[in-house]
Amino acid sequence: MEKEELREKCIYYIRNKRRKKFLILFLIYQLMFFITVVLSLNFQLINIVYLIYCLDVDIIVSIFTYILIYKKPKKNKNKDILMMFSLNVYPEIQFLIDKDDFLIGRKIDLVNGYIENQDVISKIHARIIRVGNNFFIKDEESLNGTYLNDKKINEYDVIPLKIGDIVKLANIEFKIK
Structure with missing residues:
Protein backbone atom coordinates (compact mmCIF):
# COMPACT_ATOMS: atom_id res chain seq x y z
CA MET A 1 0.00 0.00 0.00
CA GLU A 2 2.81 2.42 0.89
CA LYS A 3 4.63 1.78 -2.42
CA GLU A 4 1.44 2.54 -4.33
CA GLU A 5 1.04 5.85 -2.48
CA LEU A 6 4.64 6.81 -3.27
CA ARG A 7 4.13 5.86 -6.92
CA GLU A 8 0.97 7.97 -7.09
CA LYS A 9 2.86 10.94 -5.60
CA CYS A 10 5.57 10.56 -8.22
CA ILE A 11 3.05 10.37 -11.07
CA TYR A 12 1.32 13.44 -9.62
CA TYR A 13 4.69 15.25 -9.61
CA ILE A 14 5.34 14.40 -13.29
CA ARG A 15 1.85 15.53 -14.35
CA ASN A 16 2.24 18.72 -12.33
CA LYS A 17 5.48 19.52 -14.15
CA ARG A 18 3.82 18.96 -17.55
CA ARG A 19 0.90 21.24 -16.60
CA LYS A 20 3.29 24.02 -15.61
CA LYS A 21 5.14 23.73 -18.95
CA PHE A 22 1.82 23.93 -20.80
CA LEU A 23 0.74 27.03 -18.88
CA ILE A 24 4.05 28.77 -19.52
CA LEU A 25 3.88 28.04 -23.26
CA PHE A 26 0.26 29.16 -23.42
CA LEU A 27 1.01 32.43 -21.61
CA ILE A 28 3.93 33.09 -23.98
CA TYR A 29 1.55 32.56 -26.89
CA GLN A 30 -0.98 35.00 -25.39
CA LEU A 31 1.77 37.58 -24.85
CA MET A 32 2.93 37.26 -28.46
CA PHE A 33 -0.66 37.68 -29.64
CA PHE A 34 -1.06 40.77 -27.46
CA ILE A 35 2.14 42.36 -28.82
CA THR A 36 1.13 41.61 -32.42
CA VAL A 37 -2.29 43.21 -31.98
CA VAL A 38 -0.84 46.27 -30.21
CA LEU A 39 1.69 46.82 -33.00
CA SER A 40 -0.99 46.46 -35.65
CA LEU A 41 -3.26 48.98 -33.90
CA ASN A 42 -0.64 51.75 -33.85
CA PHE A 43 -1.21 52.42 -30.13
CA GLN A 44 -4.52 54.22 -30.53
CA LEU A 45 -6.52 54.37 -27.29
CA ILE A 46 -9.85 53.31 -28.75
CA ASN A 47 -8.19 50.28 -30.29
CA ILE A 48 -6.83 49.17 -26.90
CA VAL A 49 -10.45 48.40 -25.90
CA TYR A 50 -10.74 46.32 -29.06
CA LEU A 51 -7.49 44.57 -28.12
CA ILE A 52 -8.86 43.51 -24.72
CA TYR A 53 -11.92 42.11 -26.47
CA CYS A 54 -9.70 40.15 -28.89
CA LEU A 55 -7.67 38.44 -26.20
CA ASP A 56 -10.45 35.97 -25.50
CA VAL A 57 -11.09 36.79 -21.89
CA ASP A 58 -12.68 33.39 -21.25
CA ILE A 59 -9.40 31.56 -21.82
CA ILE A 60 -7.39 33.96 -19.66
CA VAL A 61 -9.90 33.78 -16.80
CA SER A 62 -9.93 29.98 -16.93
CA ILE A 63 -6.12 29.86 -16.78
CA PHE A 64 -5.97 32.15 -13.75
CA THR A 65 -8.74 30.15 -12.08
CA TYR A 66 -6.76 26.97 -12.68
CA ILE A 67 -3.63 28.56 -11.19
CA LEU A 68 -5.49 29.83 -8.11
CA ILE A 69 -7.32 26.55 -7.44
CA TYR A 70 -4.42 24.24 -8.20
CA LYS A 71 -2.69 22.91 -5.09
CA LYS A 72 1.05 23.27 -5.01
CA PRO A 73 3.03 20.41 -3.44
CA LYS A 74 4.35 21.13 0.04
CA LYS A 75 7.99 22.09 0.09
CA ASN A 76 10.21 20.23 2.51
CA LYS A 77 13.30 22.18 3.55
CA ASN A 78 15.18 19.08 4.74
CA LYS A 79 15.36 17.14 1.49
CA ASP A 80 17.38 13.95 1.26
CA ILE A 81 20.12 13.25 -1.24
Missing part, protein backbone atom coordinates in the same frame (compact mmCIF):
# COMPACT_ATOMS: atom_id res chain seq x y z
CA LEU A 82 21.00 10.02 -2.98
CA MET A 83 24.40 8.66 -4.04
CA MET A 84 25.02 6.28 -6.94
CA PHE A 85 28.36 4.49 -7.35
CA SER A 86 29.28 2.36 -10.35
CA LEU A 87 30.30 -1.22 -9.58
CA ASN A 88 31.71 -2.54 -12.85
CA VAL A 89 33.30 0.44 -14.63
CA TYR A 90 36.77 1.91 -14.21
CA PRO A 91 37.22 4.75 -13.42
CA GLU A 92 34.31 4.71 -11.00
CA ILE A 93 31.29 6.84 -11.89
CA GLN A 94 29.59 8.67 -9.02
CA PHE A 95 26.42 10.72 -8.98
CA LEU A 96 25.21 12.94 -6.14
CA ILE A 97 21.49 13.33 -6.72
CA ASP A 98 20.32 16.46 -4.94
CA LYS A 99 17.74 17.72 -7.45
CA ASP A 100 14.05 16.92 -7.84
CA ASP A 101 14.61 15.83 -11.44
CA PHE A 102 17.95 14.20 -12.34
CA LEU A 103 18.65 12.88 -15.86
CA ILE A 104 21.36 10.30 -16.57
CA GLY A 105 22.81 9.66 -20.04
CA ARG A 106 25.68 10.20 -22.44
CA LYS A 107 24.66 13.54 -23.99
CA ILE A 108 26.50 16.01 -21.76
CA ASP A 109 24.36 19.07 -22.53
CA LEU A 110 21.03 17.26 -21.92
CA VAL A 111 21.71 15.40 -18.66
CA ASN A 112 22.76 16.06 -15.07
CA GLY A 113 24.59 12.73 -14.69
CA TYR A 114 26.99 12.28 -17.60
CA ILE A 115 28.37 8.84 -18.53
CA GLU A 116 31.19 9.19 -21.04
CA ASN A 117 32.64 6.70 -23.54
CA GLN A 118 29.75 4.24 -23.22
CA ASP A 119 27.88 3.70 -26.49
CA VAL A 120 25.39 1.33 -24.81
CA ILE A 121 23.99 4.25 -22.79
CA SER A 122 21.29 6.31 -24.51
CA LYS A 123 21.56 10.09 -24.84
CA ILE A 124 18.96 10.36 -22.08
CA HIS A 125 18.84 6.94 -20.48
CA ALA A 126 17.02 7.27 -17.14
CA ARG A 127 15.41 9.84 -14.85
CA ILE A 128 15.57 9.92 -11.06
CA ILE A 129 12.77 11.89 -9.45
CA ARG A 130 12.67 13.14 -5.87
CA VAL A 131 9.28 13.68 -4.28
CA GLY A 132 9.70 14.87 -0.71
CA ASN A 133 12.30 12.52 0.76
CA ASN A 134 11.51 9.63 -1.60
CA PHE A 135 13.35 8.82 -4.82
CA PHE A 136 11.99 7.10 -7.92
CA ILE A 137 13.56 5.86 -11.14
CA LYS A 138 12.05 5.95 -14.62
CA ASP A 139 13.43 4.61 -17.89
CA GLU A 140 13.48 7.26 -20.62
CA GLU A 141 12.83 4.90 -23.55
CA SER A 142 16.46 3.78 -23.56
CA LEU A 143 17.60 1.33 -26.21
CA ASN A 144 19.37 -1.11 -23.86
CA GLY A 145 17.03 -0.78 -20.89
CA THR A 146 17.14 0.16 -17.23
CA TYR A 147 17.00 -2.49 -14.52
CA LEU A 148 16.36 -2.30 -10.78
CA ASN A 149 17.60 -5.32 -8.84
CA ASP A 150 17.71 -7.37 -12.10
CA LYS A 151 14.10 -6.51 -13.03
CA LYS A 152 13.58 -4.50 -16.20
CA ILE A 153 11.82 -1.16 -15.77
CA ASN A 154 9.21 -0.52 -18.45
CA GLU A 155 9.23 2.93 -20.03
CA TYR A 156 6.02 4.03 -18.25
CA ASP A 157 6.87 2.61 -14.82
CA VAL A 158 8.02 4.84 -11.99
CA ILE A 159 9.71 2.62 -9.40
CA PRO A 160 10.73 3.68 -5.85
CA LEU A 161 14.43 3.49 -4.97
CA LYS A 162 15.91 2.60 -1.59
CA ILE A 163 19.38 2.34 -0.09
CA GLY A 164 21.16 -0.82 -1.23
CA ASP A 165 19.33 -1.18 -4.55
CA ILE A 166 21.32 -2.08 -7.66
CA VAL A 167 20.44 -0.01 -10.74
CA LYS A 168 21.70 -1.29 -14.08
CA LEU A 169 21.81 1.12 -17.02
CA ALA A 170 22.45 -1.11 -20.08
CA ASN A 171 25.52 -3.00 -18.79
CA ILE A 172 26.71 -0.53 -16.13
CA GLU A 173 25.70 -1.35 -12.55
CA PHE A 174 25.24 1.28 -9.85
CA LYS A 175 24.70 0.82 -6.13
CA ILE A 176 22.39 3.22 -4.30
CA LYS A 177 23.79 4.66 -1.06
Whole structure:
Protein backbone atom coordinates (compact mmCIF):
# COMPACT_ATOMS: atom_id res chain seq x y z
CA MET A 1 0.00 0.00 0.00
CA GLU A 2 2.81 2.42 0.89
CA LYS A 3 4.63 1.78 -2.42
CA GLU A 4 1.44 2.54 -4.33
CA GLU A 5 1.04 5.85 -2.48
CA LEU A 6 4.64 6.81 -3.27
CA ARG A 7 4.13 5.86 -6.92
CA GLU A 8 0.97 7.97 -7.09
CA LYS A 9 2.86 10.94 -5.60
CA CYS A 10 5.57 10.56 -8.22
CA ILE A 11 3.05 10.37 -11.07
CA TYR A 12 1.32 13.44 -9.62
CA TYR A 13 4.69 15.25 -9.61
CA ILE A 14 5.34 14.40 -13.29
CA ARG A 15 1.85 15.53 -14.35
CA ASN A 16 2.24 18.72 -12.33
CA LYS A 17 5.48 19.52 -14.15
CA ARG A 18 3.82 18.96 -17.55
CA ARG A 19 0.90 21.24 -16.60
CA LYS A 20 3.29 24.02 -15.61
CA LYS A 21 5.14 23.73 -18.95
CA PHE A 22 1.82 23.93 -20.80
CA LEU A 23 0.74 27.03 -18.88
CA ILE A 24 4.05 28.77 -19.52
CA LEU A 25 3.88 28.04 -23.26
CA PHE A 26 0.26 29.16 -23.42
CA LEU A 27 1.01 32.43 -21.61
CA ILE A 28 3.93 33.09 -23.98
CA TYR A 29 1.55 32.56 -26.89
CA GLN A 30 -0.98 35.00 -25.39
CA LEU A 31 1.77 37.58 -24.85
CA MET A 32 2.93 37.26 -28.46
CA PHE A 33 -0.66 37.68 -29.64
CA PHE A 34 -1.06 40.77 -27.46
CA ILE A 35 2.14 42.36 -28.82
CA THR A 36 1.13 41.61 -32.42
CA VAL A 37 -2.29 43.21 -31.98
CA VAL A 38 -0.84 46.27 -30.21
CA LEU A 39 1.69 46.82 -33.00
CA SER A 40 -0.99 46.46 -35.65
CA LEU A 41 -3.26 48.98 -33.90
CA ASN A 42 -0.64 51.75 -33.85
CA PHE A 43 -1.21 52.42 -30.13
CA GLN A 44 -4.52 54.22 -30.53
CA LEU A 45 -6.52 54.37 -27.29
CA ILE A 46 -9.85 53.31 -28.75
CA ASN A 47 -8.19 50.28 -30.29
CA ILE A 48 -6.83 49.17 -26.90
CA VAL A 49 -10.45 48.40 -25.90
CA TYR A 50 -10.74 46.32 -29.06
CA LEU A 51 -7.49 44.57 -28.12
CA ILE A 52 -8.86 43.51 -24.72
CA TYR A 53 -11.92 42.11 -26.47
CA CYS A 54 -9.70 40.15 -28.89
CA LEU A 55 -7.67 38.44 -26.20
CA ASP A 56 -10.45 35.97 -25.50
CA VAL A 57 -11.09 36.79 -21.89
CA ASP A 58 -12.68 33.39 -21.25
CA ILE A 59 -9.40 31.56 -21.82
CA ILE A 60 -7.39 33.96 -19.66
CA VAL A 61 -9.90 33.78 -16.80
CA SER A 62 -9.93 29.98 -16.93
CA ILE A 63 -6.12 29.86 -16.78
CA PHE A 64 -5.97 32.15 -13.75
CA THR A 65 -8.74 30.15 -12.08
CA TYR A 66 -6.76 26.97 -12.68
CA ILE A 67 -3.63 28.56 -11.19
CA LEU A 68 -5.49 29.83 -8.11
CA ILE A 69 -7.32 26.55 -7.44
CA TYR A 70 -4.42 24.24 -8.20
CA LYS A 71 -2.69 22.91 -5.09
CA LYS A 72 1.05 23.27 -5.01
CA PRO A 73 3.03 20.41 -3.44
CA LYS A 74 4.35 21.13 0.04
CA LYS A 75 7.99 22.09 0.09
CA ASN A 76 10.21 20.23 2.51
CA LYS A 77 13.30 22.18 3.55
CA ASN A 78 15.18 19.08 4.74
CA LYS A 79 15.36 17.14 1.49
CA ASP A 80 17.38 13.95 1.26
CA ILE A 81 20.12 13.25 -1.24
CA LEU A 82 21.00 10.02 -2.98
CA MET A 83 24.40 8.66 -4.04
CA MET A 84 25.02 6.28 -6.94
CA PHE A 85 28.36 4.49 -7.35
CA SER A 86 29.28 2.36 -10.35
CA LEU A 87 30.30 -1.22 -9.58
CA ASN A 88 31.71 -2.54 -12.85
CA VAL A 89 33.30 0.44 -14.63
CA TYR A 90 36.77 1.91 -14.21
CA PRO A 91 37.22 4.75 -13.42
CA GLU A 92 34.31 4.71 -11.00
CA ILE A 93 31.29 6.84 -11.89
CA GLN A 94 29.59 8.67 -9.02
CA PHE A 95 26.42 10.72 -8.98
CA LEU A 96 25.21 12.94 -6.14
CA ILE A 97 21.49 13.33 -6.72
CA ASP A 98 20.32 16.46 -4.94
CA LYS A 99 17.74 17.72 -7.45
CA ASP A 100 14.05 16.92 -7.84
CA ASP A 101 14.61 15.83 -11.44
CA PHE A 102 17.95 14.20 -12.34
CA LEU A 103 18.65 12.88 -15.86
CA ILE A 104 21.36 10.30 -16.57
CA GLY A 105 22.81 9.66 -20.04
CA ARG A 106 25.68 10.20 -22.44
CA LYS A 107 24.66 13.54 -23.99
CA ILE A 108 26.50 16.01 -21.76
CA ASP A 109 24.36 19.07 -22.53
CA LEU A 110 21.03 17.26 -21.92
CA VAL A 111 21.71 15.40 -18.66
CA ASN A 112 22.76 16.06 -15.07
CA GLY A 113 24.59 12.73 -14.69
CA TYR A 114 26.99 12.28 -17.60
CA ILE A 115 28.37 8.84 -18.53
CA GLU A 116 31.19 9.19 -21.04
CA ASN A 117 32.64 6.70 -23.54
CA GLN A 118 29.75 4.24 -23.22
CA ASP A 119 27.88 3.70 -26.49
CA VAL A 120 25.39 1.33 -24.81
CA ILE A 121 23.99 4.25 -22.79
CA SER A 122 21.29 6.31 -24.51
CA LYS A 123 21.56 10.09 -24.84
CA ILE A 124 18.96 10.36 -22.08
CA HIS A 125 18.84 6.94 -20.48
CA ALA A 126 17.02 7.27 -17.14
CA ARG A 127 15.41 9.84 -14.85
CA ILE A 128 15.57 9.92 -11.06
CA ILE A 129 12.77 11.89 -9.45
CA ARG A 130 12.67 13.14 -5.87
CA VAL A 131 9.28 13.68 -4.28
CA GLY A 132 9.70 14.87 -0.71
CA ASN A 133 12.30 12.52 0.76
CA ASN A 134 11.51 9.63 -1.60
CA PHE A 135 13.35 8.82 -4.82
CA PHE A 136 11.99 7.10 -7.92
CA ILE A 137 13.56 5.86 -11.14
CA LYS A 138 12.05 5.95 -14.62
CA ASP A 139 13.43 4.61 -17.89
CA GLU A 140 13.48 7.26 -20.62
CA GLU A 141 12.83 4.90 -23.55
CA SER A 142 16.46 3.78 -23.56
CA LEU A 143 17.60 1.33 -26.21
CA ASN A 144 19.37 -1.11 -23.86
CA GLY A 145 17.03 -0.78 -20.89
CA THR A 146 17.14 0.16 -17.23
CA TYR A 147 17.00 -2.49 -14.52
CA LEU A 148 16.36 -2.30 -10.78
CA ASN A 149 17.60 -5.32 -8.84
CA ASP A 150 17.71 -7.37 -12.10
CA LYS A 151 14.10 -6.51 -13.03
CA LYS A 152 13.58 -4.50 -16.20
CA ILE A 153 11.82 -1.16 -15.77
CA ASN A 154 9.21 -0.52 -18.45
CA GLU A 155 9.23 2.93 -20.03
CA TYR A 156 6.02 4.03 -18.25
CA ASP A 157 6.87 2.61 -14.82
CA VAL A 158 8.02 4.84 -11.99
CA ILE A 159 9.71 2.62 -9.40
CA PRO A 160 10.73 3.68 -5.85
CA LEU A 161 14.43 3.49 -4.97
CA LYS A 162 15.91 2.60 -1.59
CA ILE A 163 19.38 2.34 -0.09
CA GLY A 164 21.16 -0.82 -1.23
CA ASP A 165 19.33 -1.18 -4.55
CA ILE A 166 21.32 -2.08 -7.66
CA VAL A 167 20.44 -0.01 -10.74
CA LYS A 168 21.70 -1.29 -14.08
CA LEU A 169 21.81 1.12 -17.02
CA ALA A 170 22.45 -1.11 -20.08
CA ASN A 171 25.52 -3.00 -18.79
CA ILE A 172 26.71 -0.53 -16.13
CA GLU A 173 25.70 -1.35 -12.55
CA PHE A 174 25.24 1.28 -9.85
CA LYS A 175 24.70 0.82 -6.13
CA ILE A 176 22.39 3.22 -4.30
CA LYS A 177 23.79 4.66 -1.06
